[in-house]
Amino acid sequence: MSTAPPANPLLTGPILPILLRFSLPNMVAMLATALAAIAETSYVGHFGAPALAGMALVFPFVMLQTMLSAGAMGGGVSSAVSRALGAGDASRANVLAVHALWIGMAMGLAFMLMMEVCGPAFMSALGGKGEALAQAVAYGEVAFAGSVFVWIVNTLSSVIRGSGNMKVPSVTLFAVALAQVLLGGALGLGWGPLPEWGMRGVAAGGVLANAAGALYLWGYLASGRGKITLRMRSTTLHRQHLMDILRVGAVACISPLQTVLIILILTRLVASFGTQALAGYGIGTRLEFLLVPIAFAVGVASVPVVGMAIGAGNIARARQAAWTAAAVATVLLGALGLAVTWVPDVWTTLYTQDPSVRESAASYFAWAGPFYGFFGLGLSLYFSSLGAGKAVGPVLAGALRLLVVAVGGSLLAYLQAPAWMIFALVGAGMAVYGLSTVLIIRMTPWGNPAAKA
Known part of the structure; x- marks a missing residue:
């Protein structure tokens, strides 16, 4: 008498507990x-x-x-x-x-x-x-x-x-x-x-x-x-x-190159405002260096859940896993972003007591911090899209973010805008990245919704 093979929990189990356990x-x-x-x-x-x-x-x-x-x-x-x-x-x-x-x-x-x-x-x-x-x-x-x-x-x-x-x-x-x-x-x-x-x-x-x-x-x-x-x-x-x-993977490799270009552009723009502004910006980016692993962890956790659902033909479950992971990443990074927006000295005093540098860092967090959630949203969906084998969409969203930063940065530099406007541009780039990724993924077919294993 033959017995059916055990069900794969990644194809049948509740999505949120699986993602949290993996993350x-x-x-x-x-x-x-x-x-x-x-x-x-x-x-x-x-x-x-x-x-x-x-x-x-x-x-x-x-x-x-x-x-x-x-x-x-x-x-x-x-x-x-x-x-x-x-x-x-x-x-x-x-x-x-x-x-x-x-x-x-x-x-x-x-x-x-x-x-x-x-x-x-x-x-x-x-x-x-x-x-x-x-x-x-x-x-x-x-x-x-x-x-x-x-x-x-x-x-x-x-x-x-x-x-x-x-x-x-x-x-x-x-x-x-x-x-x-x-x-x-x-x-x-x-x-x-x-x-x-x-x-x-x-x-x-x-x-x-x-x-x-x-x-x-x-x-x-x-x-x-x-x-x-x-x-x-x-x-x-x-x-x-x-x-x-x-x-x-090869298409996805474009995204890190976009990220590095964005960092180089922003660093060059902020450097024109002097040492204090650059130091404050540097303190802000150090926090982002610790925030990225959080979004990475959630996004990577969604890859096998999405990928196995795609392989089994269950497109609805794949999309549900992607949106669930995106919500988790958005909440986590959004909460941390709001925390440093309201109380920036919790982070900045770990690095400096210089009032001018702390003021610059506080300005950075005031304009960029509220948009950290959008960055987590976009990065999590980037990994979910890799799980679905659809890397082009998030790369296009990254290109749009790069375009906003490059064009906006050039315009602000020409107008000799104050430093806070550069920091606001950072937040705007994150918002564009997150929202455009959502829109592109909603428009991108991942397969036949009616097909199931």
């Missing part, structure tokens, strides 16, 4: 990664102002690599795996995992070569010179030599997330962040009997931590302990499987 471990891991970057900055502070300036030059490229590997391409990987599992094709999911790993290793090598060859020129173009540029190059030469490990960790984490398992990648990333803090401090500052290797030592801590994380996740998947089994030797590469990942 929490992701949030802890992402916040740990953000705090590891803050700890690195603290270590670099021991080497003086030129080293801090060098860290500011190299940091955008470090963040770009993370956004590309964990968010954009990672979302494409999770989407492909979850859609295969939702369709009941576990063997295809295993094959896609191998293709994802090859893509991750190739992208890691490409990023390494680009930064090792062109990194000094990129950082010089950002205004780096003298000792600051030398310190940035010293960090980058070591950090980007380990790009392959970063891409492997984030690719394999995305494979596991696509199967609906958030615990293993979250625990692994938390351990990687902790190891990065300890190894970076030990090698950079020369704790105990170790020599002080400076910027290169701080960067080496991250390389070693990610190498250990990559080795563990590879072993975990190869052992067959999860829903996905990594069979490198017996899997032949096929173009159709590569394209299943790249048609989502």
